[in-house]
Amino acid sequence: MTNLFTEHTFLDKLGRIGLKKHLQKKKIIRLMYQHEALSVAEFIGIMNLSSPTILSLLDELTNENLIEVKGAGDSSGGRKPNLYGLKSNSFFVLGIDIGLYATRIAIFNNNNEKIADTNYFKMELDNSAQKVDEIFQSAKKLISSAKIDSTRIVGIGLSMPGLIDLDSGINYSYFKFGDSSLKKVLEDKFSKPVFIINDAQAKAIAELRFGQARGKKNVIVLNVSSGLSTGLILNGQVYHGSNGFSGEFSHTPFIEDGILCNCGKKGCLETVASGIALKRNAIAGLKNGMSSIISDIVADDLDSIQSKLVVEAALKGDQFSIGLISKVGYQLGKGTSILVQTLNPELIIMSGRVSRAGSFLTLPMEQALNEFSLFKIKENVKIVQSDLGNTANLIGTIVFVMENILEN
Secondary structure, three states, X not given: OHHHHOOOHHHHOOOHHHHHHHXXXXXXXXXXXXXXXXXXXXXXXXXXXXXXXHHHHHHHHHHOOOEEXXXXXXXXXXXXXXXXXXXXXXXXXXXXXXXXXXXXXEEEEOOOOEOOOOEEEEOOOOOOHHHXXXXXXXXXXXXXXXXXXXXXXXEEEEEEOOOXXXXXXXXXXXXXXXXXXXXXHHHHHHOOOEEEEEHHHHHHHHHHHHOOOOXXXXXXXXXXXXXXXXXXXXXXXXXXXXOOOOOHHHHOEOOOOOOEOOOOOEOEHHHOOOHHHHHHHHHHHHHOOOOOHHHHHHOOOHHHOOHHHHHHHHHOOOHHHHHHHHHHHHHHHHHHHHHHHHHOOOEEEEEOHHHHHOHHHHHHHHHHHHHHOOHHHHOOOEEEEOOOHHHHHHHHHHHHHHHHHOOO
16 A cells, blocks of 8 residues: 555656556546546546456455445446445545644545544644644644554645645745745655645635535635635636646735735735724724624623624624625625636635625625626626535645645
8 A cells, every 4th residue: 555655766666567557556546536436347448458457456456455346336238347446444644724823634534534533723823833843743643543554644735825836835925944845844744745735725626526616617716714815716627827826816906005915015805805804894893983792792802803703793683793794795796806707707606704694795795796797797607605614625635635646
């Protein structure tokens, strides 16, 4: 099992024939991961190999304890064919989702099943090496508590905010360690391949494989939490851009002479269409004497207000909070109209804690989209809520690792 997923030194020892067989076995594993179970005939059709070759490869993978017969397929008149699939818990992927204020770590098996409780802990994101070690130690404890063979962990997937170069693994926004990339630092600690991806792109991968974007071609995934991030699915593929920097739409200057954004520019879309904007406007309104149930909850500690609290108040019928969310939704729709005009999507998927406001957010979005988009482009665009919850980023990292590990 270890050899199948080990690159570098192991592959150097393989001859031409050995390398060819290695890649063929890897492709079989990838097909099983994507399709769950396939017959010998289906493998022959997809891989264009002979029946004896496919059977030999399947026998080797069975002996390596990676695959098994999952049952019988449909018959075309003769004996029902065996269906081969990945054996449960053949191998594992460790997923890490780093947010601005909290981190989640989970272990998934080859069937995308979580095998232990998610390790959740609060941690403010910054550039200190101590935070990286904190994440590593938490991951080690989770692996130990899961009681699995750590050699069967084939890779580590990590999602986080920031400008992330997919090839080098450098995050140009956080965890900057001079010439050493975050990918290299983590690979040295884990002694496993590490794949780092922007959190919005991880969310888009999860939506494409298992969520509302499954079977769709052109989709915008909006994550409205503390900040605002965008994942793009174009022509049925998650779009990463030339370096992995796609989706930074929220940092487009949007308000002339607006307030300073955390990216260093003024008037970015994120400053008026995010949880940050919701919190800022709530504090300002209450200081100016607006009436809201939020005042009773936080008493005199207005600085403790978070966007989550504003959403909860709105869902309880608080008119002040509903009005704030409506303004954010309108600005979000106005900004998103640019993407709709440019990309002509069929679907917009809403995710993140502010999106839980539901129609309080999406109705003013629709109003702005109708106002600022050409009718013919906008008329067939649907806005839906993600059904993946707070596990979307973790799921995205798992798929991202598997697609990289199993890529020829």
